[in-house]
Amino acid sequence: MFGQAIDKYAAPENAYTLAGRLAPWFGWVTMFLLLAGLWDSLFLAPADEEQGESYRIIFLHVPAAWMSMFVYVVMAGAGAVGLVWKVKLMDAVARASAPTGAIFTFLTLITGMLWGKPMWGTWWVWDARLTSELILLFLYLGYIALQAAIDDRRTAARAGAVLALVGVVNIPIIHYSVMWWNTLHQGPTIVRAEGPAIHISMLIPLLVMAIGFTTYYLAVLMQQVRCEILEQEKNSSWVRALAAGGK
Amino acid sequence: MNPKRRKLLITTIFIVLGAGAAAAFALMAFQENLLYFYSPLQVAKGEAPVSRPFRLGGLVVHGSVKRDPHSLAVAFELTDTVEKIGVRYDGILPDLFREGQGIVANGSLTDGVFVASEVLAKHDENYMPPEVADAIKAAGGAVPTTHLRERQN
Numbered sequence: 001m002f003g004q005a006i007d008k009y010a011a012p013e014n015a016y017t018l019a020g021r022l023a024p025w026f027g028w029v030t031m032f033l034l035l036a037g038l039w040d041s042l043f044l045a046p047a048d049e050e051q052g053e054s055y056r057i058i059f060l061h062v063p064a065a066w067m068s069m070f071v072y073v074v075m076a077g078a079g080a081v082g083l084v085w086k087v088k089l090m091d092a093v094a095r096a097s098a099p100t101g102a103i104f105t106f107l108t109l110i111t112g113m114l115w116g117k118p119m120w121g122t123w124w125v126w127d128a129r130l131t132s133e134l135i136l137l138f139l140y141l142g143y144i145a146l147q148a149a150i151d152d153r154r155t156a157a158r159a160g161a162v163l164a165l166v167g168v169v170n171i172p173i174i175h176y177s178v179m180w181w182n183t184l185h186q187g188p189t190i191v192r193a194e195g196p197a198i199h200i201s202m203l204i205p206l207l208v209m210a211i212g213f214t215t216y217y218l219a220v221l222m223q224q225v226r227c228e229i230l231e232q233e234k235n236s237s238w239v240r241a242l243a244a245g246g247k
Numbered sequence: 248m249n250p251k252r253r254k255l256l257i258t259t260i261f262i263v264l265g266a267g268a269a270a271a272f273a274l275m276a277f278q279e280n281l282l283y284f285y286s287p288l289q290v291a292k293g294e295a296p297v298s299r300p301f302r303l304g305g306l307v308v309h310g311s312v313k314r315d316p317h318s319l320a321v322a323f324e325l326t327d328t329v330e331k332i333g334v335r336y337d338g339i340l341p342d343l344f345r346e347g348q349g350i351v352a353n354g355s356l357t358d359g360v361f362v363a364s365e366v367l368a369k370h371d372e373n374y375m376p377p378e379v380a381d382a383i384k385a386a387g388g389a390v391p392t393t394h395l396r397e398r399q400n
Contacts (some may be wrong), residue, residue, distance in 0.1 A: 003259065046268050046377070046378070047376065047377065048374050048375070048376070048377075049374075049375050049376065049377045049380035050343070050370055050371070050373075050374075051343070051370060051374075058374070080259050081362070083255060083259060084252055084255045084256045084259055085252060108345060118342060119341070119342070119343055119368060120341060120343075120367045120368055120369070120370075121340075121341030121342075121365075121366065121367045121368055121372055122365075122367055125367070126283075127283035128281050128283065162262060165260060165262050165263050165266070166263075166266040167260060167266075168263060168266070168386065169263075169266045169267045169269075169270040170270075173270065173274070180274075180281075181278075181282050182279045182282045182283050182284050182285075182286070183283050184283055184284075184305060184351055184367060184369055186369065186370055186372040187371075187372045188357035188372060189372040189373070189374065192372075196373050197373045198373070198374040198375070199372070199374060199375045199376055199379055201376065202374050202375075202376075
């Protein structure tokens with residue numbers, strides 16, 4: 001039963017249509033959440049006792065950092081399903097996730113540097129947290145390069161899945177780096193055993209931004225998966241009909 | 248599940264576990280090189296590479312900061328609440344530098360004094376509005392500060 005449902009929605013044509021219907025909804029929700037989240041972050045949330053106004057970059061930095069790891073796990077998970085069960089749609093999801101994940105990682109590093117200069121007194125240090133996040137960016141770029149270097153899509157998907165799965169080990173390292181080793185980067189504020197160490201008035205905009213980043217990823221994923229499906233199925237009759245001017 | 252998929256699934260799990268084990272061994276082997284700084288206690292125990300420049304991290308001891316009125320020179324003490332080390336520095340301090348703050352200094356140990364060439368501030372993972380911090384202090388409680396101490400044991 002489960003298999004039949006997957007087969008139905010994983011059928012390229014159905015997935016293409018479904019993604020096309022969902023994408024604009026995710027887009028509108030993203031716009032609403034990011035506008036509300038930014039308003040709350042920049043105008044309603046109070047200044048921080050220790051860091052003053054500079055801490056506000058947390059509202060971009062932390063959601064971007066979470067997404068950089070979440071998208072990677074989705075990419076590796078989809079790659080694994082594509083590898084083992086030969087679901088082409090999952091290959092498309094993995095491939096379509098990489099650029100967005102790379103952008104989130106880049107945003108994490110840039111906002112972190114902009115935060116580090118005024119607070120720590122330096123743009124960059126080679127501590128375990130910063131270095132492991134930089135390695136994540138290289139993993140994404142390596143994955144994208146690998147996809148671009150292999151012409152055959154099946155081979156590219158398989159090679160990419162193996163690379164993504166090997167790199168998954170970096171995800172717990174990023175999260176636990178600040179607990180396992182002395183780092184300049186502070187420890188976790190939200191995801192920790194004692195509960196969040198952030199005032200509720202700052203936590204709410206942070207979570208709104210995080211959900212907004214997630215729906216942004218989903219909106220972009222839907223659009224990019226559609227492109228991947230068209231590319232994958234370019235020789236099928238329904239894509240030919242679509243290209244010939246059908247709906 | 249057909250045998251071919253089962254084999255692929257086992258291979259996939261093996262790849263993930265293999266990469267995890269390899270990473271764990273590599274990180275354990277490089278454990279010391281991955282520490283961004285050493286605490287005064289580690290220096291006292293002889294765990295820090297005192298023969299070459301290294302980074303020293305700790306909290307600025309209350310009442311220990313002495314500034315030279317005619318230059319940027321400053322002297323203060325760093326502690327991990329167990330051991331203390333005096334630090335000398337001539338340069339611009341980060342904005343967050345204050346007594347009780349977590350600090351990471353880069354430099355070397357000369358005659359028992361740590362001469363720093365760079366001082367970085369470490370901020371903690373607690374975020375609260377100033378009014379809340381004031382209320383906690385007014386109630387006689389301690390505002391949560393950096394976890395530097397606990398992590399160094």
